[in-house]
Amino acid sequence: MSAAFAAFAAFDQLATMVALVGSDGRCLQANSALENLMGISRRTLMRSSLVDWVADPTQLRETLHLVARNEVATSRFDALLHRQPAGSAELPVHVIVNQTDWPGCVLVELIVIEQQIRLDREERTHGLAQANKELVRNLAHEIKNPLGGIRGAAQLLAMEVTSKELTEYTQVIIHEADRLQALVDRLLAPHRRPHVVADVNIHEVCERVRSLIQAEFPRGLEVVRDYDASIPEFRGDREQLIQAVLNIAQNATQALAGSAPPDTDAPFHGRIARGDAQLVLRTRVARQVTFGRQRFRLALELHIEDNGPGVPEDIRDRIFHPLVSGREGGSGLGLTLAQTFVQQHQGTIECDSVPGRTVFKILIPLP
Template sequence: MGQQLMGGVTLHKRLLDHLRTAVIMLDDNLQVRYLNPAAEMLLATSASRAMGQPLPDYFFDDEEARAALRQCIRDEHPFTRREARLAVSPGYEITVDYSVSPINEPGQTLCLLMELQPLDRLLRITREEALIHAHQATRALVRGVAHEIKNPLGGIRGAAQLLERALPTPDLTEYTKVIIDEADRLRTVADRMLGPRKPPEFKAVNIHECLEHVRQLLLAEHPRGVSIWRDYDISLPDVIADRDQMIQVLLNIIRNATQALLESHTEDARIIMRTRVLRQFTIGSLRHRLVLRVDIIDNGPGIAPDVQETLFYPMVSGRASGTGLGLSIAQSIISQHQGLIECESVPGKTVFSILLPMEQPEVTESEQS
C-alpha cells in the first residue's frame, strides 16, 4: 500500500481521496508524503505545498506529541489521542481525535498513517445545546421566582398605603414611603426578570438599520471616549425578526461593552459592529440554510473566565454597577427567535456573537408564555 500511495494514481489513492476522514502519510523523518483532500481542508494547506515538507514545528507544538510519533516509528506500535489541540497555523488551533498507525511494507521504509477526525464542530454543537438547555431551565426557574415575588408585593404596598393614612403625625410617613418605594423597586426587578411580556412580532428587518439606530443612541450618550466602527456585509438580505426586540438586544450588548471600556479607561477604546451570513450552519441541534451572525467586538479588559461560564444567567454581572439582567433578557429574546448569543473573551478582545436564523421562526406556546 505504501508503494502504491507513493506512485501514480491507484485505486487505493482514489479511495483515500474520496474519504471524508483526513488522512496524512509521514515518512520516518516525519516528512509529509501524502495527504488527501479532506486533510487539505482541515489543515488549510495544499498537497503541492505540503508534499516532502517536514511536519511544521507549530503543528505539534508540544514535545510530548512529537516524542509519541518518534516512539511509534521506533516501536511500530499504533496509538490514538483524544481531543488533541493542533496548531494548523501560527495563532490558529483546531481540536481533533487522531490515530497513528505504522505501515512497514517489505522493501519499503516505514511510514506513519495518520487519521484525523475534527471535533471543533461537534464540541461547538454540544456546547450550544448545553447552553440552550441551561438557559431554558434557568429561565423557567427565574420566571417562577419572579411570580412568587410579585404576588405579595401588591399586598405589602396596599397595607403600607392604608397604614400611611392612619398615622397620627405626618413625619412618620417617611417610613411608609420607604416601604412603598422598595415594593415598587422589587416589582420592577421582577418584571425585568420575567423578560418580554409579548411574543415577537416577526417582520422583515434590516439589521444594519437596527445597528445604526443603536450606534446613534450610544454616540449621543457617550460622544467622547469610545469609537464605534462598522464592518457590514451590505449584501445581507432582511432578517425575519422583531425590530424593537432586536434593538433592545443590540443596545444591551453594546452598552455593556461601552461601559466596560469607559470604566477600565481603555486607551484607543473601540467597538466593532460586524455582520456576516453563514450558510448551512447549525445552531444547537438544528441546521439552518442561512444564519445571520452579528459580532460586537471590543478591545476592553475582557471578562473573567469564571464569569464567562454563567454570563447569561440572571443576576450575574462582570461589573460592580451591573444588574445582571441585560444579557439574560437578550438571550431570552434571541432564544424566542430560535437563535443564540455566544461570548468569547480574552484580555484585549471580547466578542459577543448573535446567531439568528434568517428564515421565519416557529414560535411555540412555551416561548410565548
C-alpha cells in the first residue's frame, strides 16, 4: 500500500479531483485539486468516506463495490458533491471509477461538469478550426489558379477593343478579379506568414492596437486601459498578436459606430456618434488553466470588452467560422484569422456577448 501512496503524489499535478478509496468509500488518499475544491483539508478528507460527500450516495456505493470485485473495470455517472463551509452550493461533477493494481483500492476521478463541457467545446472548436483552415486553403488555391487567367484575358481584351463601353466592361472584370485576389490573399495569409518568435510584451501589443483605434476614432470612443503590469514577457509572434487583437477591436468599433436597424429601438448602436462608446483592454494573470487536455500553471488573460449592441444571436455560435459576418459588407475573416493566430500560440479565444456588453477573452500560456 505504501507504493500506492508514493505513486499517488503525482496526482497533485492534475487539475481534476482524484481520490484513492477503499471498496467501502473510505478515502485513503486525495490530491490537492480535491482538497481545494471541496474546501477542506486532506487530513479531514482521509478521516472520512467519499460516499458521505455525495448528495445521493447510492450509485457511488454500488459502483465502488462492483469495481472492487472486478465485476466492471470502469464506470461513469454524474453526481452532486457537498462542499464546505456548510450551506455552500453543491458541485455538479462527472464521476469516473477505475480499477487499480492495488488490492482493495479504487481510483475515483471527479471532473467538474462545467469544466468538462468547456473542454469538450474547446476540442470541438479546435477540430472545426483545423477542418475550416484546410477547406479555406484548398478553396483559395482553387480560386486563385483560374483567377489569374481571367484577369490576364481581360487585360488582353482591353488592349484590343476600341469601344469605350466595352473598355469599361473589361475594367469591371479586372477590378473584380483584383478584389477576389485580395480576398484569396487574406484567406491564405495565416498559412504563408512565417511564425516569427521573439519575446513579446502584451502591453506593447495592446498599446499598438490602442493607437491604431484612436487614430481611426479620435472622438466619441473612450479606450480604457486596465493592465496588470506584473505579467511577464513570453515567446510569441508580436505581429500576429497585434493583428489578432486589432481584428477583434475593429469588429467592436464597427459595431459601436454602426447605425440602428430600421424600425427598431436599439440604444447600443451608433454610440461613437453619441460620444458614449467604450472599449476596454484588460490584462490579468490566470492560474492553473487547462487548454484542451494540457494544464498550465500561468496564462495571460486578455479581455477586449465593448459596450456595443452585442454579437447577433443567430451567428453567436459561428463567429469564428470563415466568411461569417454580422455586418453588411464584412468579409467574415477577421475573427477567423484572430483565432488562427492565437491557436498558433497554444491559446484560445472565448466570447461572451449580450446587448450592451461583449467580451472577447484571449488566453495564452505564460512561462
